Amino acid sequence: MDVAKLKMMVNQIDQNIPFAGVKSDVIATHLKKFWTPQMRADIFKDVQASPDNYSSDVREAVAKLHNEAKA
């Protein structure tokens, strides 16, 4: 899948998602709920490759999902 698009999507979620509590948890839940495992894996790779393109919340969220998937 086109990583540029995933990047755009996750950053849009980061900008818009309403949250109460820990934002990275809320983002992680959203991605878990609506994204395919492949999309989550792809975005993880891109976050690893160019972390500067993402906010700390996104980075944390993606990392959490990655760890969860490994576990």
Place this chain on the structure above:
Amino acid sequence: MKVFVPGDSTALSVGANEVADALVKAGAEVIRTGSRGMFWLEPLVEVETDGGRVGYANVEPSDAKDLLNGKLAKKSIGVVDEYDWIRKQQRVTFARVGIIDPVSVDDYEAHGGLIGLRKALSLPSEQIVEEVTESGLRGRGGAGFPAGIKWKTVLGASADQKYICCNADEGDSGTFADRMLMEGDPLTLVEGMIIAGIAVGATKGLIYCRSEYPHAIAVLNKAIKNAYAAGVLGKSVCGSHFAFDLEVRSGAGSYVCGEETAMLESLEGKRGMIRPKPPIPALSGLYGKPTVINNVMTLAAVPMIMANGAKAYQEIGVERSRGTQVFQLAGNIAKGGIVETGFGITLGELVDGFGGGTNSGRPIKTVQIGGPLGAYLDKTSWDLPMAYESLAAAGGMLGHGGVVVFDDTVNMAAQARFAMEFCAEESCGKCTPCRIGSTRGVEVIDKIVAGENQAENLELLEDLCEVMTDGSLCAMGGLTPLPVRSALKLYPADFGIRS
């Protein structure tokens, strides 16, 4: 010299403006008034004297100088108030018409105006309604429904807005009382409407005046403007906490808009069509709000009733017809005009006594009372007292009090046909008996007159009259058979019927 010249449409039609101009030019102080309602004397110019206003009949512009110089004795009728025709009347509603400057609030007040309103402002609503009920005042538009009862219904209805609507769509042939009051003493109507508003809790009034009365509309608007300026209308009526706004709406040339529900439709900007009742307008009237709808004559009687008390009004009249009635004499009549008198005067007194017989000098053949849909009466009814009950018993109706006289040259089959034709012309087109029946009525009468299957067509005409009377939605179709049947009954020969 102070000279009074009528500005009423009747007088204007025979040159009152030109007379007024000539008098001004000749140096007179001219005050324009309404008309006294003696049409055969118009223009009737009155000159103020110590002994009262002296009247000069049929004045022409060329008479101006003579009049001012006291050289017009040949046209003098003496002091107008003492003139027999006026003296024999009982003018209550028309007390100020022809006397005051119609649009002057000061003049109005100087002649007893606003007393009733001030009294009403000091009374609780229920008591005003009670007073009107006590007076026995009934709707002068024709139906004769007790005004007090109607007001009580509106008073009892709860709503964020209520209305007083004055029906001034005076469309009956031979009627002109509304117009003359609106042109001659509009503030009486204004006062009556404000009192009605106070009585029922309405803060908005509308006068629905037929468009054929441009002069009346102009006078009304001027009077209303002056009433606002004088604080009689507006946010604080005569300084009270009570508000009342009033405006004039022009009709659109439809006879049936004189029917109250069609009038409401027209006021709402819709096509003038009859609404079924119930709901009655008192509960669901203008824009669905509780609404008092009264005729000009009804509302104009109210200030006097409030000023002089219900009893004074109630004492006039006969049976359940109380107070005065403003009769309008018209048609082929020698002395046409306004005769305001207590109910109970006989037809003969009106037509021969006041009216002086026909204008043509020929014998009277018939009289139609209550407009184009009223019954025809002949000389056998001369002793009939003019009142709601007695007329109904004689198969007629008082209507708006118009009395139209015909001499012996009239053909009554043509008159009967005219009634159907009038209905066909003016029907709103809503209900079938009126919409189709009136046209068929003309055709059936033509067949009868032509002698075509006369017996069958007479039966058909009777069936048609029955279905129109019992089946029509409103009085328009319902009353059309009245003149037809009465003409047929009294003058069968005119229809070519051999008895």
Place this chain on the structure above:
Amino acid sequence: MTLLSDPRGLSPIRDGIGEPDFGTPKSTSDVTVTLTIDGSPVSVPAGTSIMRAAGESGCSIPKLCATDSLEPFGSCRMCLVEIDGRKGTPASCTTPAEEGMVVRTQTAKLGKLRRNVMELYISDHPLECLTCAANGDCELQDMAGVVGLRDVRYGYEGENHLGAVKDQSNPYFDFDSSKCIVCNRCVRACDQIQGTLALTIEGRGFNSKVSPGGLNFLSSECVSCGACVQACPTGTLEEKSVIELGMPTRTVQTTCAYCGVGCTFNAELRGDELVRMVPAKTGGANEGHSCVKGRFAFGYASHKDRILSPMIREKITDDWTEVSWDEAITYAATKFKEIQAKYGDNSIGGVTSSRCTNEEIFTVQKMIRTAFGNNNVDTCARVCHSPTGFGLSSTFGTSAGTQDFKSVGKSDVILLIGANPTDAHPVFGSRLKRRIRQGAKLIVVDPRKIDLVESAHVKADHHLQLQPGTNVAVINALAHVIATEGLADQNFIAERCDNDAFDRWMKFISLPENSPEVVEAQSGVPAEEIRKAARLFATSGNGAIYYGLGVTEHSQGSTMVMGMANLAMATGNIGREGVGVNPLRGQNNVQGSCDMGSFPHELSGYRHVSDDAVREQFETLWDVKLLPEPGMRIPNMLDNAISGEFRGMFVHGEDIAQSDPNTKHVMAALEAMDLVVVQDLFINETAKFAHVFFPGTSFLEKDGTFTNAERRINRVRPVMAPKNGKQEWQIISELATAMGYPMHYDNAAQIMGEIASITPTFKNVSFELLDRVGSLQWPVNDAAPAGTPIMHVNGFVRGKGLFVETPFVPTEERANRKFPLLLTTGRILSQYNVGAQTRRTANSTWHQEDVLEIHESDAQMRGIVDGQKVAISSRIGETVMRAQVSARVPAGVVYTTFHHPLSGANVITTEFSDWATNCPEYKVTAVEIRPADSSQDSTNSLDDVLMKA
């Protein structure tokens, strides 16, 4: 005399297929009055007319001008009765029943009156019953028989209207004034039911006649809703189809397949031929009303373009080959399996159709989850109302609107956002207009001046004419006023909502950035106007919010839905009649397609695939292992097709090539796939890229259910046998079976049985129950066996209502120097979506092409005149349309519809989408317009786009 020699009483045909008519509307009073009618006691609710009371008690009073869909009028005078103690013969239609009243409806006097009235009618009516199209369906004819009219003594030489000229201008019905009895039913229907007020009575007295105003019906304000035709008691207004085919002889009740209103119709047939569609008074959504589409535009079902045989081809450049069903199904199944074998299980997927029945949709998603073995299923709801599901489930707990349509009749103030119901949801639009004419207040939030802002007898109290893309800012500002001016419903909030969330929201919404004064600069809406509108909404009684795609099709669509939910909760406007948050859904079964588990992350009833307990139930029932992770959404599938990972797609009744954004991208994706299977009525734009074409069935052939925007499950009954030889769920079952997952149903009822067995909100739904009660609004279960017209009555489905902070994040699609105008899109009354159906009917009479509305100043600046062809370009693409200089759009905004493929509106729309659901941002595209140079800019056909791509 043909008319009268055979008095027939009530027509047998009418009795067979018509609905009973009680003459006046039902009274809703709780008080009962008892009166005596013809000697028998009758009890009815107070306010019931004598006519209706008599009718309900089985004694019918003759009538012509009365019909129970209209307020009584009292003109025909056929229904006169006698009442003890009352003068004369009052009309029973306009006289309410009163306690203790003694009424006689049949006396010699009344008989004579009625006969004499009828005699008058017939004296001005053509005597050609036997050749009249309405023969057998004419109330005048019936009543002449009932009253026993034998002779017209007036003769027929009198004045009459028999020579009146027919008006045949409307493509669907004729107006033959010579047969008119001036009952005003058509005029009243146009006023009261449709609310267009196109008809009037011209002239008066005998010359009174019905007039559409202007030259004829077609050139008038008439919107061809059919209400007048429906109301006409004679053959004066008659469907052309009845004139051509004859009076129908039987009826099948079914549901319209156009918009999300879901009107119930009686399909009336003569033999097996469909003659007309008549709106059913018993229809829960429409209660006897209809629009030009459902009423008349059904001809596409038998259009010559329809494909009736399965077809296959190796390459999309090949010609199609007609094959047997078996061959086509085997071909598709084999190819899908081959792809999966080569590229993995995840390399195929499919799309369900919101045009199809719940049963068809259910089988498609089931096929994908079982036979395809993945969750790569999505639905066209993705591109319209996916944010509704997300937003409302987050705040209230249910992915659906809160009210029934009837509820609007109890609303005191209506906030209408991004919806144009008089064009797109006309039958609901009429309800709304009726309520506004009764005095309810209206606030319109829309960049465009839609009809409801100002039209006959309707004027919005406020029109917040915002810049496209600033919905969230405006809804926040409205809420800000309510929060900061102390207008919130504290009791409701304390009792019904999550108070911690409310406190957080209060802090957020009270921030100065959400004040009308700040929002004015963003949205262009004057702050004072926002303040006034907010106060009006908060203080006028029942406040209801209705919205359309103007809310959802934005990059903040989901946020906006939550913003509206916040506003409704803050003002206590949830959980009773007259209030609520209500999506106006685009397609007939968008609600159903979402309910049925069409989204890649959810099983039916909105249950996430990761829920082990739920999945287990399905696995047991379906005897298959299901994946616990979400599958791909449509845009993911398309993106992956371009990158080569996704190779096969089953497209069920949706034309993604025309309806999805960025056409060039969609087409490239379709072209890249190894197998595209399209199941549809016509060779649509998507089918041009297909390798297998399965012919589908029209709604007239389907057996199943649709669920409308008010969660109402309506039956769709087959009016005729499937022209393609198979029900669509059969095709799906056979494809699944051919792929190795045995799937079989005997009938659609069985499928609904399966849905009910596994979906808690549908627990008690069955065809048998639906046939008995007409329709049901889910949830239908043991707690609500009769269904749920109003949601969240005693508490929110999620427990406590959840206020959600909704910061305004502007879209990145902005006007700039190169593309200085914002394009937004919408629908027109006579056409429907991509137009596949309506363009194949006479509806094209009214709308032959899409046009671009442009403000005068923008037009002048560019040297564009009204009617000129213009080129519209965005950073994505360019298309050509005719310009219409219009005061409906403000300067800086242009607008068009998307009903014609040639317009290529989606050639220029962008890839931006809702942050939560990827619903495309159709409503905002930055564009530039210039006069089209005829030598260069021809209108784009999609083929051209493809060539350039």
